[in-house]
Amino acid sequence: MLRRNNYGLIPSSEITSESLYQERRAFMKLGASAALMGSVPLMAALDFEKSKRGLEPTPFDQITTYNNFYEYGTDKESPAKLSKNLKIRPWTLTIGGEVQKSLTLDIDTLIKKIPLEERIYRFRCVEGWAMVVPWVGFTLASLLKQAGLTSKSKYVEFETLFDPVQFPQQSKSFGNIPFPYREGLRIDEAMHPLTILAVGLYGKELLPQNGAPIRLVVPWKYGFKSIKSIVNITLKEHQTRSTWNQIAPQEYGFYANVNPSVDHPRWSQSRERVLGKFFKQETLAFNGYGNEVAHLYKNMDLKKYY
Amino acid sequence: MRVIIWFGALLPIVYAAIRFSAEFHPVWLRDIFVFIEGYARIVLTKTPTDPLKFLTDLSGNSGLWLLAVTLSITPLRSYLKINFLKYRRFLGLFAFFYALIHALLFIAVDQQFDLAATAHEVITKPFIAFGMGAFAILLLMALTSTRKLYPKFRGWHKLVYFAVVLIAVHFLMSHKTVTFSHVTVVGVLLMLLAMRLVKR
Ligand code: HEM
Numbered sequence: 001m002l003r004r005n006n007y008g009l010i011p012s013s014e015i016t017s018e019s020l021y022q023e024r025r026a027f028m029k030l031g032a033s034a035a036l037m038g039s040v041p042l043m044a045a046l047d048f049e050k051s052k053r054g055l056e057p058t059p060f061d062q063i064t065t066y067n068n069f070y071e072y073g074t075d076k077e078s079p080a081k082l083s084k085n086l087k088i089r090p091w092t093l094t095i096g097g098e099v100q101k102s103l104t105l106d107i108d109t110l111i112k113k114i115p116l117e118e119r120i121y122r123f124r125c126v127e128g129w130a131m132v133v134p135w136v137g138f139t140l141a142s143l144l145k146q147a148g149l150t151s152k153s154k155y156v157e158f159e160t161l162f163d164p165v166q167f168p169q170q171s172k173s174f175g176n177i178p179f180p181y182r183e184g185l186r187i188d189e190a191m192h193p194l195t196i197l198a199v200g201l202y203g204k205e206l207l208p209q210n211g212a213p214i215r216l217v218v219p220w221k222y223g224f225k226s227i228k229s230i231v232n233i234t235l236k237e238h239q240t241r242s243t244w245n246q247i248a249p250q251e252y253g254f255y256a257n258v259n260p261s262v263d264h265p266r267w268s269q270s271r272e273r274v275l276g277k278f279f280k281q282e283t284l285a286f287n288g289y290g291n292e293v294a295h296l297y298k299n300m301d302l303k304k305y306y
Numbered sequence: 307m308r309v310i311i312w313f314g315a316l317l318p319i320v321y322a323a324i325r326f327s328a329e330f331h332p333v334w335l336r337d338i339f340v341f342i343e344g345y346a347r348i349v350l351t352k353t354p355t356d357p358l359k360f361l362t363d364l365s366g367n368s369g370l371w372l373l374a375v376t377l378s379i380t381p382l383r384s385y386l387k388i389n390f391l392k393y394r395r396f397l398g399l400f401a402f403f404y405a406l407i408h409a410l411l412f413i414a415v416d417q418q419f420d421l422a423a424t425a426h427e428v429i430t431k432p433f434i435a436f437g438m439g440a441f442a443i444l445l446l447m448a449l450t451s452t453r454k455l456y457p458k459f460r461g462w463h464k465l466v467y468f469a470v471v472l473i474a475v476h477f478l479m480s481h482k483t484v485t486f487s488h489v490t491v492v493g494v495l496l497m498l499l500a501m502r503l504v505k506r
Contacts, residue, residue: 066355074483129356175485266433278357
């Protein structure tokens with residue numbers, strides 16, 4: 001089952017040569033294993049189809065210490081510090097709602113059965129920072145097909161684990177967002193080959209702060225759409241809930257496609273701060289994936305449906 | 307006293323220097339920092355991941371807190387009879403110094419000196435407009451704080467109360483959610499203003 005992710009969307013200037021990338025990967029693995037002896041929990045290496053070429057990934061250390069995960073607090077550092085003991089096994093993922101056959105899946109069985117591949121994607125946060133992440137995962141479409149769609153499967157809703165014992169912020173009534181965290185996609189977005197469920201990054205299983213054991217990655221949308229630590233996937237006939245959209249609909253849209261020409265009310269979206277860099281760079285429409293996804297929004301006013 | 311103020315007011319710069327030189331710390335210094343990190347909730351051994359955001363937040367918060375200290379001189383005098391009045395201008399200028407860095411980071415780095423783009427941001431985004439309004443007031447005060455000009459512009463310096471309100475709103479707007487600690491910060495600023503309303 002070899003699958004290749006040769007989406008022709010990477011400008012040649014950003015392509016890292018294979019050997020350099022392999023070297024860097026080897027180095028990162030070393031770094032990761034060195035960290036293991038310290039405080040980072042042991043994450044198993046994954047068996048997957050490597051990406052042939054890609055953007056230059058953001059260092060492992062930055063991807064795993066600069067996170068938004070409001071279940072642990074509103075700052076960027078808390079998730080890495082507080083999530084070490086998140087119980088990610090056993091973990092069950094359910095797929096239900098408007099499907100032909102509801103599924104209840106054990107995460108280990110799922111990972112063993114489904115072919116994994118690497119996807120090196122840009123990741124753009126609505127707050128204006130950006131990174132490049134070498135995810136390991138599989139297409140959401142491949143999983144949804146197992147459940148079988150019906151004529152009523154029009155939207156997909158995702159839900160993060162609700163467990164106030166493990167997620168300290170979930171029991172706070174003030175100063176945070178409502179829980180459980182929920183996100184949603186239109187069915188054509190969910191079935192798009194770029195949309196994946198990630199179970200790893202940098203060749204290893206995900207760390208809790210990055211959404212272990214399984215998370216959504218939709219590379220052309222702002223990061224808050226890419227929900228973490230998913231327990232439920234529900235197919236629906238009508239537009240689903242979306243946590244940030246519910247809190248502040250005028251700031252965060254349901255679609256939340258990366259769009260440099262539609263600003264957030266408080267900050268411009270035309271450029272972005274790449275982690276580790278002092279100067280900003282231009283933000284690309286659909287985060288650089290326009291060739292692949294722009295047609296999904298052909299007849300929509302993206303200023304209205306931001 | 308002056309030395310203490312210099313020392314305290316420059317701490318944020320020392321802190322930034324420590325963070326940005328994290329890769330070059332000698333082992334012994336790193337060991338000391340790791341030791342401190344074990345006891346205090348402070349990061350010393352890591353280069354900032356998002357450097358522009360780090361400096362923007364550091365300068366913004368430093369300006370805010372130095373302004374709060376500046377504004378506490380009067381209540382200290384009227385309530386506790388401690389007179390630090392002669393240091394007020396000095397402290398205020400330090401607050402302005404950080405506000406200036408904060409504003410310059412936005413104009414020079416964030417907007418890359420594109421003044422039209424900066425103006426567009428100010429006009430279209432209340433968050434930026436509040437910050438700019440506060441900065442304009444602090445700038446006016448800094449420029450008219452000389453021995454010669456101050457007597458003439460004394461009245462204008464009352465605008466600082468308005469600047470504090472603008473900064474409080476700007477601060478609350480800079481975060482995606484309002485947390486308990488944000489409310490505390492705003493509470494401190496409003497307290498300092500309220501203490502002036504209560505006649506002594
Ligand atoms: C020249 C006008 C100003 C501009 C353009 C400006 C811009 C900004 C920006 C872009 C941020 C970061 C928001 C983000 O997280 O993306 C920010 C945060 C902040 N600003 Fe300003 N600002 C201005 C004036 C001021 C002034 C005068 C003060 C107070 C002395 C101030 C205090 C703060 C504080 C405390 C924060 C929050 C830092 C944190 O998140 O911890 N700002 N400002």
